[in-house]
Amino acid sequence: MSAKTAAGTVKERAELALNDDFLRKAVKFTTERLRNGKKNASAEHGNWDEWRERGRQIRLHTIAHLDYYLNQFVNNARANGVHVHFADTGADAVKIALEIARRKQAKTVVKSKSMVSEELHLNDALQEIGVEAIETDLGEYIIQLAGETPSHIVIPAIHKNRYQIADLLSEVAGEKLEADTTVLAGFVRKKLRENFLEADIGMTGCNFAIAETGSMVLFENEGNARMVTTLPKTQITLMGMERIIPSFEDLEVMATLLPRSATGQKLTMYMSAITGPRRSEDADGPDEMHIIIVDNGRSLQLGDPEFQELLNCIRCGACLNACPVYRHIGGHAYGGTYSGPIGAVLTPALNKNVAEWDDIANASSLCGACYEACPVKIPLHEMLIYLRRRKVEKGYGNKLEGAGMKGFAAVMGNAKRYRMAVKMGQIGQKLVVRDGGIRTKLGPLKGWNSYRVAPSLPKMSFRQRFATLDQEIREGLREMSPDVKSRMEEAIKRRKQDGGGHGHG
């Protein structure tokens, strides 16, 4: 994947985001709206965990037999008259798409939202050969005008306010447009209508591909994906190789999980299943239909027990909305095509370059909210730990942290050394303790003490007091009432019989 490496580290990009008051508020508002929508929709539907489990099982099964189902899909799509292409890399996919555009002598391509297309940076490539690529999803259109990338998987222009949007659109209109949502959306409708009717090629992503019939399925609310698959003479669909489900019957489960998880809707306003180009007697639909099946790092996850489940993702964005870190820093801070918890795992996984993207695995509190939100139960928080471990194993760990851990082990592993260290600390801290706490921001204390106060070491540590405590407990036991005492003794006996285990599970 040729992901654009955004400048700096996640921390630097996040600080940019944290300084942008509007962005922070907008992200918080939107994610909360979507999260609450999802909560209500899943509660209203009922048996949510059973549906999630069903979704997970269907995805697990399909991915475990991806070779069979993908092959079946391809053969059926071909039988429907689709031209199927395979792309190992993003560059291969771009090459195929450009070749089709050249062959068709295309001037304009209208696009509906596709995360794969974002992965490939296809718009830039089309522009280079003189083809205008127009994003037609309202949010995508806006950020394309602004020359930016999406900051949320479902609501890409979450970071723009309507005044900024009015300025952008006024430039296109050549007149001042009022910063009113209806006016702005109305302008885009009119403007893009012309584009839909004139464009040579319509380009889409693919939410699901049905193996048994060779159909591709799109979920959307605006109708632009329907425009793109109905009006231009040529349709190109970019499809991640893992988008497959076996049947329409299975689509009911995905259609139950995806819209509810993404926006809290029972179903998106449009759900379309396209099965091949237009039939010869039809008066609309594309004459020629291409599906480009893209690997671009996906197969690296196959056969990897820790990461194969990543391929189960249905791109709903629920993990973004649930993530406390995403809610604060927004999508751009992640620096890749995919943001939020899924991006933190997917970006390094697709790129197979842990070193370059390691820091986004740290942009998480490992609280597991992403897993709770995921409609197909991907254990993202665990994958983040695997990533961190791999990073250390590959020698990209923090050298200072490594040295510190070794020192810590040396001190903790020997009672004498530990005793010495605590004594030295108790004497040494007298220089820095004020009002029972340590406030200096010197050296390693800076990170902690910038926002908090480090507690001082107590005059007597637990170990130092232990002899006295031990004595007290023994005395105390003797005074215990006979029945309590016998119960405790009983418990100790049982524990010995059980071989010293903790007795749970």
Add this chain to the structure above:
Amino acid sequence: MAETHADWLREMEAKSRAKQSAFVGGISQRLGRPRPTDAPAQPFRGAPEFWRGFEWTPEERIERFAGNWRSVGGHVARLPDMDAVREFIAGKAAEMGARYIVRQNEPELAALGLEEALPEAQVSVWNTDPDICWKARSAEADFGVVMADYAAAYTGSVAVLSSKDKGRSVSLLPTVLMIVLPVERLRTRLGEVLTEFDRAGRKRLPAGIHFISGPSRSSDIENDLTIGVHGPGVVYALIVG
């Protein structure tokens, strides 16, 4: 280098077929086993068992469908018969000043007699004249009139299937969409409709199957709901029977 576009497509086809076994073979290799030749047994297919028996009474289906449709900004009218449908559409056309109407070429809609009921308006019938650009005709239409092929009450969705007589554009491009839904086509669950397509099988599927659940909408500008972004902003479900 290929001469004509058809030659080039054939060339690409050959390349793609050659590549297919390597691409799919690569997946088998990563999965650590040979590619299965028989369909793998699906341990779980479709919705959970408890869901499959779930069904509302016809009256409850209508009520729920209407409730869902209205909740997303759509309009509903419950009409006794097709005569009432004609009157309803004619009334709305007069009220909104609709001049251009495009309808699917279906017997039920032909029997409506919209042409006679609306002498002022130009009523076009999809794909009845090869010289007309039907996409453009639909784009300029004020009203599009279609029959629903199926509907699911639980999600408040209508399914329309394409054919030579049923344009995808008719339910997409006009400003106002009128969907005529005979009650017997209204089911409870989405799955009841979807399994029809499994049953039909690949060869009998139309190019376009579109589920419509209300007016086109977007919340992309400051989370502010806008109706009618690309598709029709005013959508009527006319439940007949």
